[in-house]
Amino acid sequence: FAVAGPAFARYSVDEAPTSLEAITSYNNFYEFGFGKEDPKRHAGAMTIDPWSVKIDGLVEKPGTYDLADVTKGQTIEERIYRFRCVEAWSMIVPWMGFELSGLLNRVGVLPGAKYVAFETLARPEEMPGVRKMNLDYPYVEGLRLDEAMHPLTLMATGLYGEPMPKQNGAPIRLVVPWKYGFKSIKSIVRISLMDREPPTTWNMLQPQEYGFYANVNPQVDHPRWSQASERRIGEGLFAKRRDTLMFNGYADEVAGLYAGMDLARFY
Amino acid sequence: MPPVALMPIASRANRGLRRVPTAAVWLGGLIPALWLVWLLANGGLGPDPVRPLEHELGIWSLRFLIAALCVSPLLRATGVNLIRFRRAIGVLGFGYAALHLMVWLVLDIQLRWDEIARDLVKRPYITIGMLAFVLLVPLAATSTNGAIRRMGGAAWRQLHLLAWPATIAGALHYLMVVKAWPPEPIVYLGIVLGLVVLRLGRIRRSAPA
Numbered sequence: 310f311a312v313a314g315p316a317f318a319r320y321s322v323d324e325a326p327t328s329l330e331a332i333t334s335y336n337n338f339y340e341f342g343f344g345k346e347d348p349k350r351h352a353g354a355m356t357i358d359p360w361s362v363k364i365d366g367l368v369e370k371p372g373t374y375d376l377a378d379v380t381k382g383q384t385i386e387e388r389i390y391r392f393r394c395v396e397a398w399s400m401i402v403p404w405m406g407f408e409l410s411g412l413l414n415r416v417g418v419l420p421g422a423k424y425v426a427f428e429t430l431a432r433p434e435e436m437p438g439v440r441k442m443n444l445d446y447p448y449v450e451g452l453r454l455d456e457a458m459h460p461l462t463l464m465a466t467g468l469y470g471e472p473m474p475k476q477n478g479a480p481i482r483l484v485v486p487w488k489y490g491f492k493s494i495k496s497i498v499r500i501s502l503m504d505r506e507p508p509t510t511w512n513m514l515q516p517q518e519y520g521f522y523a524n525v526n527p528q529v530d531h532p533r534w535s536q537a538s539e540r541r542i543g544e545g546l547f548a549k550r551r552d553t554l555m556f557n558g559y560a561d562e563v564a565g566l567y568a569g570m571d572l573a574r575f576y
Numbered sequence: 577m578p579p580v581a582l583m584p585i586a587s588r589a590n591r592g593l594r595r596v597p598t599a600a601v602w603l604g605g606l607i608p609a610l611w612l613v614w615l616l617a618n619g620g621l622g623p624d625p626v627r628p629l630e631h632e633l634g635i636w637s638l639r640f641l642i643a644a645l646c647v648s649p650l651l652r653a654t655g656v657n658l659i660r661f662r663r664a665i666g667v668l669g670f671g672y673a674a675l676h677l678m679v680w681l682v683l684d685i686q687l688r689w690d691e692i693a694r695d696l697v698k699r700p701y702i703t704i705g706m707l708a709f710v711l712l713v714p715l716a717a718t719s720t721n722g723a724i725r726r727m728g729g730a731a732w733r734q735l736h737l738l739a740w741p742a743t744i745a746g747a748l749h750y751l752m753v754v755k756a757w758p759p760e761p762i763v764y765l766g767i768v769l770g771l772v773v774l775r776l777g778r779i780r781r782s783a784p785a
Contacts, residue, residue, distance in 0.1 A: 320726045331623030344756045346622060396755070398624065444756060468705065533699055533752065535691050537767065540684070550686045 320461055321389040322558065326469075327400040331543030333474045337394065338495060339444050340429065340436040341476070347438075347478035354435045355496070357480045365558065366426070366501035369417025375530055376480055380466060382415065383407035387470070388463055388484075393525045393557045395489035399539045407465035410458045418454070418502055425457040425506035427483060428449070428499035444510060449505035450494040452485065453566075461562055462487055464497075487559040489523045520576040524567070525557035529576050580654035586655030593657065601661045606670035608636045609675070626683045633676035634705075638750060638764055640669030641743040652778075663719055666739065670716040673709050673746070694695075701752035703749050708745035711738045740775070743768055 338348035360376040385407055393399045413425070431447035433440045456462060463484040466473055473479040478495025485492050491511050501507070511519035519530050527537045539553050556563050567575075578586060580583070612632055614619050621628045644666040647658045658665075685692055695702045715736055724732045747768045751761040 328623070335623045339756070343756065345624070345627075380749070398627075443758075457719055530698070533701055535695060535699075538688065540624070540626065546625045546629075546683060550684075550688065 320562075321387070322391055322401065324389075324391070324401045325540075326389060326403045327543045329469045332400060332402055333476055334467060335400075335542055336476045337490065338476060338478070340431065340438045340446065340496075342438050342446065343443060351437055352475035352479075355430070355432070355475050355479070356435060357475065357496075358412065360480050360498075362481070362497060363499045364416050364455075364501075365499070366503050367419040367422035368502050369419060371416075379412065379464075379481065380407065383411045383464075384453075385466060390461075390463075390484060390486040391554075391557050391559075392484075392486065392490055392493075393539060393553065395491055395519070395523065395531060395536075397531075397534060397536060397539050397553075398542050399551070399553075400542050402484075403469055404463060404465040405470060405473075406463040408460055408485060409461065409462045409464050409483070412464060412500075413457060413502075416477035421504045422502040423454050424503045424506055425452050425454060426501040426503055427452075427494045427497050428501075429494055430496045430498045445513065447498075448494060448510045449507065450483070450492055450509050451503075454502075454508075455566055456485070456563075457485065459563060461559060487525055487556040487563045489525060492523050493517070510521070522567075522572075522575050524563075524576075525553060526555060526572055526576070527553040528555075529573050578651075578653060582654050586657075589656050593660075596661075598661055598664050601664040602668070605664065607638065607670075608632070609672070626679065630676060630679045630684055633672050633679060634746075634750065635760075637669050637676055638743070638746050640665050640672060641739065642767055642771070643747060644669060644763070645739060645743055645768075649771065649774050667716055667719050670712045673712055677706075677709055701749050704745045704752065705749035708742045708749060711742035711745065715739060715742070739771065744772065774777035 334349045335345045336348040338352065341348040341351040358376075360378050361373050362376065363373045365371045385405055387403055387405055389401060389403045391399060392402045394496065409425075427450045428437075429446075429448040431439050438444070439446050452462070463486075465478075465482050465484045466480060468474070468477060473482065477494075478497075481497055482495040483493050483497065506521055509519075509521055511523075512521055525536075530536050536553055538550050540546050540550055554560070614622075614631060616625055617627065644662050647662045647665070651657050651659065681687060681692070685695070696706060697703070715738055718727060718732060718735060727735070747761070747765040751765050754761055
């Protein structure tokens with residue numbers, strides 16, 4: 310008889326993970342400032358305990374769930390994913406987390422639900438970027454329900470076997486490895502099941518540049534820069550530039566979700 | 577003419593400045609580059625050294641170009657005379673622009689010529705940045721005393737008006753590359769446009785009525 314390997318091995322890439330130092334000191338988390346080093350510098354002030362997530366909209370069991378309750382009954386496993394930022398850089402991140410579908414099934418998705426909306430904490434007294442309103446806060450993101458239910462879609466609670474560093478979106482964040490990084494919303498305080506496409510922060514700010522789907526696609530360039538290749542972070546001054554892969558290398562798993570869609574139009 | 581009240585201060589400053597050799601400006605202008613090399617060697621540029629290196633070289637280029645454009649207005653407004661240093665300031669601006677371009681070509685896009693060609697055509701911020709550099713090349717090439725003699729002062733001054741479009745293009749290039757609206761590129765472009773307004777105002781005033 311055949312023994313199936315652990316489920317997560319199927320989804321992990323076998324590239325060498327980016328160093329913890331690089332992953333935790335090179336972040337886009339505009340609530341703490343525009344600079345890549347700002348989150349590491351300022352995120353220490355963010356209170357992550359207690360933490361609760363409001364789950365509402367088209368669900369059977371809406372409510373405000375304590376973090377322990379959100380993760381209850383879910384299997385936390387390691388997933389080593391490619392991470393590709395819309396700014397044309399990338400990392401390999403060993404996330405710890407559980408499939409979002411596990412949480413959604415537990416709270417019960419009602420039949421009319423077609424989309425999932427997410428919201429990041431916006432606490433001005435702990436977040437200098439929010440005080441300055443350098444973007445329209447709270448930061449919001451969204452997925453189509455089938456994207457949210459895909460086994461690759463993770464609710465991540467840690468990396469490198471440790472609880473999530475604050476600058477990476479503690480205590481709980483989304484990870485959607487086939488989409489540009491800005492879809493993988495950090496420090497989630499609200500999840501809403503909706504019957505229509507929810508507004509998303511970057512799309513509202515610059516709709517010609519950032520679409521709702523934001524699938525990694527080397528053939529569809531950002532209006533201001535090419536997406537054909539990427540720089541790998543943490544490999545020093547002479548890091549070799551890599552070709553960007555369709556759906557960030559997850560085409561076998563997710564291309565079917567977009568069958569028949571014009572990906573240049575729904576970017 | 578500068579305000580009378582400033583004159584004693586300006587003449588004292590000018591007396592002091594006359595003792596400063598232009599070599600001091602050249603050497604001082606190398607400090608940012610040496611600082612970057614030091615940071616690079618000590619890991620001070622973080623996990624993605626290419627980006628801050630590229631960025632800092634570009635910013636320093638813009639700072640020197642803006643400083644060079646400030647020399648005349650400063651003389652008119654205060655009487656402080658930095659004309660003797662302007663060539664060094666301007667050539668340093670070109671030097672940092674050249675290093676910025678080299679880092680982009682070699683370390684960032686890594687001589688992927690097909691992507692470079694597409695970027696030059698399709699990306700306005702790259703087109704404008706390259707335009708700024710191209711405009712600076714003839715200025716750098718004619719920055720010697722010999723070139724001024726050969727060209728004649730009037731033609732040389734005319735050619736060096738290109739410093740204006742080059743600096744405006746550099747500041748636009750900076751504003752266009754960023755996501756959202758961080759303050760720095762807006763401030764730099766604001767300063768450049770302020771200098772342009774001053775300059776245009778002077779041209780209009782000096783035109784025959």
